[in-house]
Amino acid sequence: MAVPTRPVVYSFSDTSNLSDSLAEYIIKAQRESVDKRGRFTVAISGGSLPKTLTALISKSGVKWDKWHVFYADERVVPLDHEDSNHKLAQDTLYSKVPIPRENIHTIDESLQDDLEELADAYEKELVREFAQKDSARFPVFDLILLGVGPDGHTASLFPGHELLSENDRWVAYIEDSPKPPPRRVTLTFPVINHAARVAFVATGVGKVQILHDILDTPELGLPAARVRPVASGQLVWFVDDAASVEVKLAKSEFKL
Numbered sequence: 721m722a723v724p725t726r727p728v729v730y731s732f733s734d735t736s737n738l739s740d741s742l743a744e745y746i747i748k749a750q751r752e753s754v755d756k757r758g759r760f761t762v763a764i765s766g767g768s769l770p771k772t773l774t775a776l777i778s779k780s781g782v783k784w785d786k787w788h789v790f791y792a793d794e795r796v797v798p799l800d801h802e803d804s805n806h807k808l809a810q811d812t813l814y815s816k817v818p819i820p821r822e823n824i825h826t827i828d829e830s831l832q833d834d835l836e837e838l839a840d841a842y843e844k845e846l847v848r849e850f851a852q853k854d855s856a857r858f859p860v861f862d863l864i865l866l867g868v869g870p871d872g873h874t875a876s877l878f879p880g881h882e883l884l885s886e887n888d889r890w891v892a893y894i895e896d897s898p899k900p901p902p903r904r905v906t907l908t909f910p911v912i913n914h915a916a917r918v919a920f921v922a923t924g925v926g927k928v929q930i931l932h933d934i935l936d937t938p939e940l941g942l943p944a945a946r947v948r949p950v951a952s953g954q955l956v957w958f959v960d961d962a963a964s965v966e967v968k969l970a971k972s973e974f975k976l
């Protein structure tokens with residue numbers, strides 16, 4: 721059994737410094753992935769995360785045509801709905817950079833009335849994009865970008881939910897999400913924990929307690945604390961000083 725990865729925690733004075741360093745981290749991950757496999761597969765979350773990616777817009781090292789973007793979770797609403805993570809990322813990022821639309825892997829909104837079928841279809845999209853390239857049982861994302869809720873959820877994996885023990889499916893659905901909207905699809909822990917890199921982003925005073933709980937008492941088993949990339953997977957937290965004020969775990973000085 722691989723030794724669980726210990727998280728590296730980078731704390732920044734403000735979100736502008738965080739966003740700039742996160743962009744440098746992502747570009748380094750992209751460079752390594754493109755050098756090895758000619759592409760960069762990344763899964764992003766919704767909420768406040770897309771906004772922290774905007775520093776990439778002005779960076780010269782981003783090879784947008786090599787990116788393949790998926791969603792760590794997505795709300796099951798039309799892709800132009802205000803609750804859609806895709807719409808959020810489209811308005812915040814994609815509309816400002818030359819990423820090919822065919823490289824953005826959205827849910828099939830025509831299936832939104834049948835969550836089982838929609839989750840299955842998204843899983844098949846992952847199989848198409850990864851299986852012929854990686855023979856592993858689970859897809860190996862180059863990078864998964866996660867947020868964390870005040871209850872410790874990440875993606876759409878919520879405390880006490882049966883999805884936390886889903887160990888076979890790559891994509892699962894939830895119809896009673898405690899965070900609205902209720903109907904969502906999400907990557908499962910096996911997929912998240914097979915990523916080459918996982919980076920959490922958490923900012924603001926609203927995350928003070930949950931960051932302390934997750935980073936200093938992982939034995940509580942909160943969903944975000946159960947993200948432990950196996951093998952050589954890296955686990956990094958990008959936080960601001962406001963959110964990490966109660967974190968006892970030693971913070972590292974950001975360096976690539």
Ligand SMILES: O=C(O)[C@H](O)[C@@H](O)[C@H](O)[C@H](O)COP(=O)(O)O
Pocket residue numbers: 765766767768769792793794795805866867868869870873874875876899
């Ligand atoms: O679709 C979603 O709602 C997100 O993927 C969700 O998992 C988010 O990352 C957390 O709820 C944190 O959200 P904030 O960063 O906005 O607090």
